Amino acid sequence: MSEIAVSALSGAEASGLVTLREMGLQGMVTLRADLSKAASAVKTVTGADMPDRRAIRAGKAASVAWMSPDELLILCDHASADGIAAELTEALKGQHHLAVNVSDARAMFSLSGEAGVLKDVLAKITPADMAALAPGEMRRTRLQQAAGAIWLESEIEARVVCFRSVARYVFDLIAISARDGGAVGYH
Amino acid sequence: MLTLTCPYCGIAACETELTPGGEAHLTRFGPGSSDDDFEAYLFLRPNVRGVHFERWRHAMGCGKWFLAARDTATLEVFGTYPAQTTEPPEDIVAAIKAKRPDWEGRP
């Protein structure tokens, strides 16, 4: 599949105050279900515990992010997304749910740099409180005029997810905000 | 610019992360209803100056609709709560009455 599948920006990169990289093909599965009854299915399929509100948890096979009270986003290898969606459907048989591969609906970016600078750059494009964002929390918000989500993979690496159609917009937005000369020195 | 706390994800969201949805707690009138009832459901709004119940969607967030009790004149927010209710919950009503003792309930 790799020879015919490409991500939104084919791994585009930019560097300035932080290093920005589109992360290429990324598997994603949306699960909508009564989360209070889906924990074991999620654990079986992904190896991850059910995340608390706004949390993102890593498992063996995948990471699981809380999107809303009845929605999870599962991050996995691009090639295994169909399998995970099918396994979830199987594990939740008899229970009202929706599991669907949405890997290609989004683009994912990695931003790496100094902890404070990372947050300074992000604080230029989102009204969310970057000072309050800790690793393990995923914040859904707006990235200026586009919807997106932000979390910290570590103190020095942030992840940003947006819809595929606005991948170029979000990439440019971050790259522009991270251009040298724009240091704020706040966070 | 308002901030409203989404009762689902707990975020004190900025107005720019939300979309408004008009008055809350409308009773739907469908086929078989009288012209007057249907007109009232679709068009007639009290447009209050003071305590108001309204719908908001955390559009740039968890995507959920929630309801807010707010003073349209002072913009004071008495509380937000999930949309799956036909009446404001008791704690919200109590919060309003504590701040607005003269409030006579929804028109």
Add this chain to the structure above:
Amino acid sequence: MSTRLADGGRLIDRSRKVEFTFNGKRFSGHPGDTLASALMANGQRIVGRSFKYHRPRGIVASGAEEPNALVNLGQGARHEPNQRATTTELFDGLTATSQNHWPSLEWDIGEANAAIARFLPAGFYYKTFIHPRAFWKHVFEPFIRQSAGLGKAPDPKHTDPDRYEQFYVHVDVVVAGGGIAGLQAALEAGRAGAKVLLCEQTAHWGGRAPVDGVEIDGRPAEDWIADAVVELEAMENVHLRPRTMVAGVYDHGYVLAYERVSDHAPQDGVPRHRLWRIRTGQVISAIGAIERPLSFAGNDKPGVMLASAVRDYLVEYGVSPGDRTVVVTNNDDAYRTAIAIRRAGLDVPCIVDARPEANGPLPQEARALGIPVKTGTAIAGVKGIRGVVAVQLCKQAGEGAVTEDVICEAVAMSGGWSPAVHLWSHCGGKLTWDEAGAFFRPDPERPPTNQSGEGFVVCAGASDGALHAGEVMENASTAVGKALAAVGKETKGNPPAATAPDEAPLAPVWVMPQGAGIKKRAKMWLDFQNDVKVSDVQLAAREGYESVEHTKRYTTLGMATDQGKLSNINGLAILADTLNAPIPQVGTTTFRPPFTPISMGAIAGEARGEVFQPLRRTALHARHEEAGAEWEPVGQWRRPYCFPKPGEARRDAVNREITATRSSVGLLDASTLGKILVKGPDAGRFMDMLYTNMMSTLKPGRCRYGLMCSENGFLMDDGVVARLDEDTFLCHTTTGGADRIHAHMEDWLQCEWWDWKVYTANVTEQWAQIAVVGPKARDVLASLGGDIDLSQEALPFMAWAEGKLGRFDARVFRISFSGELSFEVAVPASQGLAFWDALMAAGQGHGITPYGTEALHVMRAEKGFIMIGDETDGTVIPQDLGLHWAISKKKDDYLGKRAQERSHMTDPERWQLVGLETLDGSVLPDGAYAVAEGENANGQRNTQGRVTSTYFSPTLGKGIAMGLVLHGPERMGEVLEFARTARDPEGNLRTVEARIVSPVFFDPEGEKQNV
């Protein structure tokens, strides 16, 4: 003449020089200078011209309240008008030009306006430019436009080359103002552990205290300030931001601050301005106070300055306004200026004090320095044309009989101080009149309130009315205590003691002398920038403009950049006096943000050029770009309108694309169409509510076209629904509809039918969708291979199948929006590009042709298919469009059903959809109305229909159209007249004739699509 003194100037670095130009003349200053101080140091007395009378104007103030020294800064693409010289930090290479004069600053023809000033009173424009009406276009408007506006707008051909950005932060406390009150507030808030953002609009901390000789804890204020800054900088929870002005305070603790990042040191790549978008628990306004001018005849002449400004220029920049400066005052504070001037070795011929006596420590000190103090005295007039050469004195109590002339080059005036209450007032904080100080101060009982209904702004120091240094620290400590309590913190308090000599009360003096006649009052300026005089406000009051807001607009008092800073209190005191009402009853005008103007660049932030707004691109965008697509914006999407070949006209490209598709095979990027999954045990029930037709009976593997209406009955979207399995539907929406319809679905599921077991997911962007259309479509797809049987038997019209097409994971929908044999193929977006390439290669032998939205539109119109947004406009119901077949009669309910039963919706007079064919084969104008007999009440022709879609059909070789027509379907064959936009030379309506026909122009039996 103003000049640089041999020594002094705590802010300037005399060891270095900075070169700049003003009106082309080369000048030099020192690092630390403002443009204003450097201009004064170079003896430049006239810096601009006033708005209405073009009177020469000199520098009045030393800060943001400066009304006169507004200059054009920069050149070419960096040209920017209306920049205050007083807040412009000097840098090497700065270029400035003065404004509002012609041909030159020193000699201005518009000054003639001044000669006829008495013919240009308040309201002159309103009264004059009314009759005759015909004069408006060619006489009045050009004249007003010529004289309107200060400064010169940037050349529209230039693009601003600078960088701007925005920055969002969340804090507990914003402290606005870095004077001693602000520093003390920040210290206490910081020590209490609050997250603090301290903003100071200038480059320096400490405000006026060092200039005014304040001592803190027995040490010079300067030392305490330096220590405070060191302590604050060491606190992790405190951020200090110099050159950052808190511009506005808004609802729920939203605050905008404007950081001038590199105005003082322009540098490529560094943002020029940064707009801070702050959410804060509390705002502490410590923005000080603004000194008021005095209203005496000639108070607008260059050389007449605020007393505090004279002191600032002396102490901060080592600049004097002249060798001899007369101080005129109604308070003790101005004596500091006299003392400072004398200490600098310059002459103060006298202090003119309107009060009957002046015996406080400061007046005594002045007398001890040998400065004559003339109490009970006023200025009767100012001599000099391009600047002060002498003042005439008189008794304050009298009418202005001159007692003596005093030779001087400058006048330092002080009418007392007004707390800067702007930030308190922006979001609704109310004011109370302070009788003793003759100013409005914040009323602590009526603060602006936040989302909890609690006050969220407190004022500290002079901003709260604590004008005397001795009160400031205690006041600031109390203020910060209040703010901290509101954010759940506590201060230990214990502020240091600030000391300064005691001051006797001021005497309110609104006109000088108090009995001045009309001739004098017509020379007393209230608003130097807009040329509003005491006499103008009095005239406005006499003419009935009794509300202060009306007076402001009638006279232009306090408009433009002033926003009530210098002119407010003086103006409304005059108004109150004229109305014979107390000042608090007259009230103030509204203080609106921003505090001082902020740049458009900062407001736009990064949103320019490529990221002006999100451009949504499909997975195939790059290929379309390579193919030279002309783009059509559809919402935020960009879709190819057509693919012109080099040298090919758009219309020819569209016709070629249609012909190729109808005769062989075309490709359309349909990825933008919405795709929403609806799944669950109640999905069928939900679909029956969403769509007007019956969806629950759709069989898995099949597709059905459906209509969606809003609850008020109007058609809002349409598209094909595919049933994926017993539990799951896939709803296709229009391009613009995906997000809206998904939100609509979720609205009903979350807010009305929350007990229904249905989940939705918007999977629009998961798929690249390509329509393969035309007689050869099956051949092209089949040649890719794979495991999907594409035959008519296995995959008939309105069926769908899933499997492999070549190497691609595909869903194939046999649906058609063109009337041709058509397969819409969805592949995961990541495979979209490769799939498009594979189709182009496979179709090469058939001349496969990509087509754009215009060809799509023409082909659907040839088939009589409606388009949301063309045939619908938010007032059209499906019944208007002859879509009765898609409205279930069996269902008890669906969204919009009840509304469609309302009398207006069932009215047989509603216009109905028909096809239209011009008799001459031409293309009807889009939106044209069919005229009917008679005229309406406005004298316009009655109408009986309107064109909703109109195109040239290359298939039929003529114009075709659809429209809504009164009783249309019953009038087949009838000819209507449609109005053209352009009338004939005699002004008569021109019309074009069209015949009512069936809207299906092509292949009415549907033979082509069903093969």
